Amino acid sequence: MQKHITCTVCPMSCDVVLELSADGEILSLTGNKCPRGKVYATKEHTAPERTLTSIVKVSGGAHPVLPVRTNKPIPKEKLREGMAAAATIQVQAPVTMGDVIVKDFLGLDVDLVATRDI
């Protein structure tokens, strides 16, 4: 079975074609014009990750919401859970860029941090 993954490492946007076994194992990988494409496509297939950026409610600041991010990428399938968790957070100003808003976010070895002073 074939799977196409567009590599996003550089503007070439190679169309990497994965040949997969019945249980999703990568049998072969073609279409990448450089080795980074292989690394990217493999990761995208086996354990895709995304950085979550969002806003949380903040009181006492210049604005009612504070932009935050996960300080490391989290598993792609955890994004929705991450957004749901962020929806209930309430923070108090003042906040400094880099402040940890939630440690071990979603039980992962990832923190949710503030991305600006407010």
Next chain:
Amino acid sequence: MDRTKKKATKVQVVIVGGGIIGTAVARELSRYKLDVLLLEAEPEVGWGTTKANSGIVHGGFHEEPGTLKAKYCFPGNQMYPQLCEELDVCFKQNGILMVARTPEEMDTVQLYYERGKERGVNVRLLNQEEVVAQEPNLDPGIIGALYAPEGGSVMPFELAAALMENAVQNGVNFRVNAEVINAWTEDGKKYLETEEEVFEADYVINAAGLFSDDLARMFGDDYFSIRPRKGEEYIFDLSVRDVVKSTIFPVPGKISKGILVIPTAAGNLMMGPTGDNVDEKEDLGTTQDGFNRVFEGAKSLVPSLNPRQIIAQFAGVRAASDRGDFIVELSPNVPGLVHLAGIESPGLTAAPAIAADVPRLLKEAGLELEQKEHFEPRRRDVLRFGSLSREEQDALVKKDPSYGRIICRCESITEGEIVDAIHRGARTLDGIKFRVRAGAGRCQGGFCQPLITQLLSRELDIPVTAVTKAGPGSEQVKFVAKELSEMEVAKS
């Protein structure tokens, strides 16, 4: 018939409709010792046909002799300078040019010239050289023109709002969001019902525009119909403003005055309007086909017009009547009911003159009119930051710091002006835009809309999610962030 259980409030004169006619009548009647109430269906006065009007104050040479249009247009034109001065409304008296491209068209222009002259209009004929000297950017195929220097333009919404403010200053009451849903006569008395209230009126002025035939029928008058006719207009960026000085007219067609190029009182150049019969009274959509016709017509007058410089467009519907002329008369069937209907072009120009004639009609219907000793003709002056000198601007900010915070960058409109507009009656984003032009500039509110929304929320003490573009149902930002996510989470 199932009559309402609400208790009727007695009013001497009820004006139905707060467009340019209704508000002009309100101000006129506020000169007299009368109890007057104006009912407007929309959230603001002037939001029906008036809002979408081209704003042209016509010269008075177009109208066919013997019509009511002719009776009221030129006299209306003559009233504009004083009226606008008293109301502190901008009247841009930049003249009207009707141009001819062929000898046949020039013959028609000649006819209008003579018609105007006979009526007392200040008109001149220009030859090709003179046209080029006066308006160098017109199509070189133009061979001559009629020039009426006393024509011009206003911002029609601004005028309606100013008329209403002045009427209120002089004791007139009004309701907005007050559509008349029912009207009838009973025991020789006239009743009007809105969602909230019922009024018993001695006299009713039907200035209900597009719905004037509906109102008439409610009272049992079924002898005229409104034939809605849509017009689209296209507005250019301010950088194009000086391409023409006067409003440029072609020779008129059978139904309409044609596609015009209009330097508006707001400052922007505008082109339009089309004139298309429509079925829906509230069909306010602009169309591709409409644009094509507008641009074709405008380009034939001013070849350098570039559609890439258009910043906005809108459409309005004229309340034309099946009579083809104004209807300004007492109802033949219902005593004390005055119909001011079918007010299409030149309705804006004619409005002050029509309003000035209403006392006569009311007298005919039996109303005793006694002038007030103290009628205040001047609206409270409106502060416009952008039109002050730098020193004046400085002094103003020092007196009131809210004038130091510019909200609409494109038009240089301050917080002070926006708050003032809210105090004068603006309740909506469009209301602010129409009153003080915040959001009407080249970025079309891209930068300032969130700021204006916050100001409306603050001044009206309503949540931001309740701030509307143009009245209930048009809330601009519907949810607080996380509200949707919480709904999602609740679902899952």
Next chain:
Amino acid sequence: MKQVHVDVAVIGGGPAGLAAALAAHSEGAGRVLIIERNVELGGILQQCIHHGFGLHRFKQELTGPEYAQRFINLVKETDIEVMLETMVLEVTPERKIYAVNSQTGMLEINAKAVVLAMGCRERTRGALRIPGGRPAGVFSAGTAQRYVNIDGYMPGKKAVILGSGDIGLIMARRFTLEGAKVEAVVEVLPYAAGLTRNVVQCLEDYDIPLYLQSTVIEIHGTKRIEAVTIAQVDAQWNPIPGTERKIECDTLLLSVGLVPENELSSQAGVAIDPVTNGPLVDESMMTNIPGIFACGNVLHVHDLVDNVSRESERAGMYAGRFAVGSSNPAPRRIKVVAGDNIRYVVPHEVSTTEPVEFFMRVQRPEDSVVLDVGGLRQLKKTSVRPSEMLDVKITPEQLQSLEGDTLVMQIVPQKEA
């Protein structure tokens, strides 16, 4: 009226203005002033809460606010003055700036050098002339982004987005993450206008359909938008009859282009390039008005904020030099011309005494090409795209070796080069 005298006045405190102010300060300009209309510095970056900024400059993928905060912190460490909530109303050719704020009133700021860093605005529905009424719920994407990320509101719950540039793609993801349904992203070109990475991470990740070679031909709804009709378009972008389909929505976002905000510039007499809609500049980022410089999105619309910072540092450096009187007039002027498949190049004119970094965009996508810099340098490019700005550096020595006074920037197929 309060009179202020400064060495360098920077109009705009976004990434361009911040970088320019820091560079002017480093160059020795004593009084540097940033005039910002917003309540805080950072410009548009403050609402760009997604990551992807600063990969070149900081070797990290920062969010917009993080990128801005780094520069804001640097400015805080200096004596650069900042006026917030202050709107510039006028700039004169003599470098007098009239600005107003609530605290002080009208200010007349006399600057030895001025840096224009006002950024850009978004193209509007009106500019596109989309037929239909004018209901609530139609926003330019940036305005919606501000409502969500700064003010904490969601404009609606069911959106269609016109335009697949990065702002449109980012907002597709943003809306989806905040609980709304994005029904479609509609793009008039035959390819997505934004970065492929954004197509993957903003549309594919969320199964949001992308309709190419299509546009919105009508907006439905009177009070609030209820639906849009989209249709496919031909090569001239005209709708193809029979391809119409209606999509229900309560929100329409428009991501249809950015326009440099040069109202103040034009009024000051600054000459504008009709292709970029930004000022004509030389290698010191100076406009035709002596002492008035321009950088960032006001000069030409950028993709990478790293380039904005670099370009603005140049502008600030030269503005600083101009202000302290240490700039030398250049003897020989070379006109830069956009040749084959080059839509525009900045700067438009260079001398031969300073190093230059050219920024440019191609007209159309092409693969296997060479970027030819006036015959002085040739750079191989596997592919070039209009949505990805190119940059190339040239030394004074290379410029001095140019024959004639025209430098033609062009794209040449690799075989021919």
